Each structure stands twice: as C-alpha cells, then as structure tokens.
Amino acid sequence: MPDPLTLSPQPAQQASARQEYLPPLRTILLLALGLRVLAAFFSKGYAFHDDHFDVISIAQDWVYGLTTWLHQPLPPRHSMTYTGLHYGLFWLLDSVGFTNPDAKMTLVRLLHGVYSLLTVYLGYKITKELAGETYARRAGLLLAVLWFMPFMSVRNLVEMVCIPPYLGGFYVLVRYRDRLQARHFWLAGALFGVSFLFRYHTALFLMGAGAVLVFRQQWKAIAWLALGFIGVVGLVQGTIDGVLFDYPMHSLVAYFLFNSKGAFQYSTGPVYRFALTVLGFLVPPISAFLVLGYARTRRLAPLLFWGGVLFFVAHSLFPNKQERFILPLFPLLIILGVIGWERYVAGAAFWHRHPQLLANSWRFFWVLNGIVALALALTYSKKSRVEPMVYLSQKTDLRGLVLDFGPHGTKMPPIFYLGRMGAEASAFIPDSSGVWRRYQQQRHLPANFVMTYALNDQKPLRRLISEMNYTQRRPTYLLLVGDKDIDRRLDRLRLLFPNLKLEHTITPSPYDQVLHALNPRVHKDEHVRIYQILK
Secondary structure, three states: OOOOOOOOOOOOOOOOOOOOOOOOHHHHHHHHHHHHHHHHHHOOEOOOOHHHHOOHHHHHHHHHOOOOOOOOOOOOOOOHHHHHHHHHHHHHHHHOOOOOHHHHHHHHHHHHHHHHHHHHHHHHHHHHHHHOHHHHHHHHHHHHHOOOHHHHHOOOOHHHHOHHHHHHHHHHHHHOOOOOOHHHHHHHHHHHHHHHHHOHHHHHHHHHHHHHHHHHOOHHHHHHHHHHHHHHHHHHHHHHHHHHOOOOOHHHHHHHHHHHHOOOOOOEOOOOHHHHHHHHHOOOOHHHHHHHHHHOOOOOOHHHHHHHHHHHHHHHHOOEOOHHHHHHHHHHHHHHHHHHHHHHHHHOHHHHHOHHHHHHHHHHHHHHHHHHHHHHHOOOEOHHHHHHHHHHOOOOOOOEEEEEOOOOOOOOOOHHHHOOOEEEHHHHOOOOOOHHHHHHHHOOOOOOOEEEEEEOOOOOHHHHHHHHHHHOOOOOEEEEEOOOOHHHHHHHHHOOOOEEEEEEEEOOOHHHHHHHHHOOOOOOOOOEEEEEEEO
16 A cells, blocks of 8 residues: 555646646746846835844944844844845945945845745746646746735745745655655755744744654654754854854744743734635635645645645744735645646536636636736835935935824834934934944944934924934934824924925825725825925
C-alpha cells in the first residue's frame, strides 16, 4: 500500500473540459513585472506603519550615525536583518550622492518588485512538479496578477519578503522528492531559515512539514532540515543578538514575550476572522473554489498542506489578527487550491453539465481583479503624509515644523522624506533610549536638522512653547491636517504664530479618500494645508 503522505508525481493533464487560454511562464513573468514596475513608479508612500517606520526610517537613521534600536535593553520586535539590508543600500546610495528620498524609494520599490517575481516563478515550478503545465500556468497567473500582489509586493513588508525563501524550501523538497538526500534537506532548511530571518512566523510552515516527517519517522531528514535552519538562523540572528544584545536569539525570546503580554493590544477578532480574510481576498466565488481545492490536496502534497494548515490555525487562534499577518499563506492557498480544484472539476459531472457557470465565475473574477489590481498599482498610499515632506524637502529655510491635527490624535510624520536628519520633539526631549545624547557626544546636529512638533486640540499651546524653548528650534512651517474647524484652529495658532502664509494644499489620494468614506472613524480626512511661518 502506498504511503498516503507521500508527494506523488502526477501526469500533466487538462484542468477541465473547457477550452481556455493560459499564457506560458515567460508571458506570466512579463505581466507580473509590468504591474510591479507600474506600482514601483506610481504606488508611492507606504501601506502600514511598520513598512516605513520600522524599516526605512531606522535604516536611514543608521546611515546618519544614530544608534536607533542598537542600545535598547531589549531587541526590537522587527527584523534586524531586513532593516540591515536597507541600511547597506542607503549607505551605498548616499556615498555616491544619490540622496533624494523620493528617488531612493522608487529604487527600493523596483528592487522589491523584481524580487517578488521569485514568488511567481517558484509557485509556477512547484505547481508544475505536482500537477503539470496547465495547472502551473493558472497558479502562476494568479500569483502574478491577484489584485493585492503587485501593490503589496513593492511595499517594505516582511510578510511579503519572507515568501520567496520559504517557497524555495518547499520547491527543493518537491523537486527532488524521489531522490531526496541530506543536502536537499539541509538546503531546504537553510531557505526556511532565511525566511525566518524576515518573519519569525514562517517557522510554522517548517513545523507543519516537519510534523509529516515525524509521522513518517524520517529522523535523518528532520535532523538535516533542522541543521540547515539552525545554521542560517544561528549564524545571522544569533550573531546580531550576541553582539548587540544580551545573548544569541534574544530577539526571538523578546518577541515571544512581548506578543504574549500584548496579544490584545492591537487589532483583535473572532477565530474565524482570517477565514473571512481568505475568502474575501481571493474574491468569491473563486475563493471558495480554491479553499475547497486546497482541502483536497492532503495526500498529494502533505508537506505543503500541513505547513499551511498549521500557519493558518496558529494565526486564527492568536488574538492579534491584523490582515497582513496572513499574507504569507496566500501562495500556498493558490498553488494547492488550483491543483485540488481543477482536478475536482475535471471529474465532476455537475461542472461538466454547467460549464458556462464556471466560465462566468472566472470571467467575473478576472474582470474585477484586473480593475482593482491596476487601480492599486497606480495608488499613492498615505499621500497626505508623504507628499508634504517631499514638498518641504526643497525648502532651504526649513528648521522646524509644526503638525496640527486638530480634534484627531497625532500621527508620526515620515521625516525620511525630508531628505535630512530630523526628530520629533516628543521623542527628542525625553530621549529615553539615549540615541540623541550619544550622537551629540560625538558631533553637533547638522545645520539643516529639522525638529517636528505635534499639536492637537488636547495639547495646550504652553506645552508646545515649552518644547520649542527646550530644543531652541523655532518652526518655520506649519502643516494643518484635516478639514475640520479650520478657522478655529488657525485663530488658536495665530496666538503663537501671528503671520501665517498659505503656500500649498495637498489632497489625499483617491485610495485614501475611499478608505475615509468607507470607515471615517479609523481613516481620517487628511487634506493638508502647508503654511509658511513668517517672522
């Protein structure tokens, strides 16, 4: 009797009785590249807090000589490896005079877009190994143009960057399944280790696959897989933590403890929240087809299947449920979903009797997906936060900046886009981590240093005056964020800055305006008026 947990090679076959053109791999990659190039040039800004403030701004701080993150009592809860790669890139660019922040970010997005083609390629190759060319083309096409993939692929999201290495690990296991040797398991483990350096949660994929090997009692395979994983993680993360913090792998311990204590501090939801996310992101009814298809691949691809199941279940059980956390799972859902669904359709009498219903479902998917994918590739996310900084980066008289948020809570300004060193007064003055004290012990702040001050209705003007007196940096520009109570807020500000000259107004991108219309409580209106503060 054959082992039901063995990866079984399958002959290439038509996905179903219907005739449908699916482009070859080369065309799929060109299509994926085209959308990602569009996104690199037109989809500026950032999607979430983490993909800017915990990657880009930290890396640029290191270039400036600031020791952000490096002298904290606990390691940061973010990938030092990923941020370090950006530091190396920014240092190289700055050393050759390539300092324009907008241009640097365009290059970063291009590099990420090209890198993300590995997801498409590896997804295609894994599917082809498991089920043949026809299935591989559909899976590759979905990975190339699924509505959020081009947009997310050019962002600085570890949830996207971790995907190619773990897919590479699975590809090694699938590609050499009939002749797996120690070196193959070691290589697969090493690739999983690289993925882990970007996103710790990807260890769940390896653990799920490892559980299958335990079931088979393949102890040598487990040992070599673990050796490859531990070798990469220990060499990189272990060295970083051993040099900068208390002991090797301190980052992993600190991350686990923080998330255990703060499980309910962020976006939470019911246990089925990620199930709804999957069904929505993959677009009904196709999403239901793919989930059903995935469920039918337990015997065909157990390593991938159980790796994905463990990843999904662990995230569903954990209280913190931010949608981006589930992004690494989508390639597996697509690969196995396509295989399982198309094989089911090929033998299902119902779909042979109703081919038009299935064809129309796919037509609906491709039309809706194409519109949204193109729209997102052209979307300037967080424009009202980034564009004012880009505009002010050209001002030679910029020394200080006040951001008035009126009735809303304050937001961190993306100072990186000013193209010079800067700080928020609320962080600079207490200097709890000693970053600014250490810097000023060795050198003076640059002449073009910019101090930013945050203000809203709950913060009295006397506190702003106190901050300015402490820093000795009088603001020369004012950003009025939002459209509420403009006259009242200006009257208040003129008590401190009598001469204000309106210079420029920046409107949110259509994407941000749609988000505001859909959920004004979370996504505030962020029209921004830029005033020069005259003496």
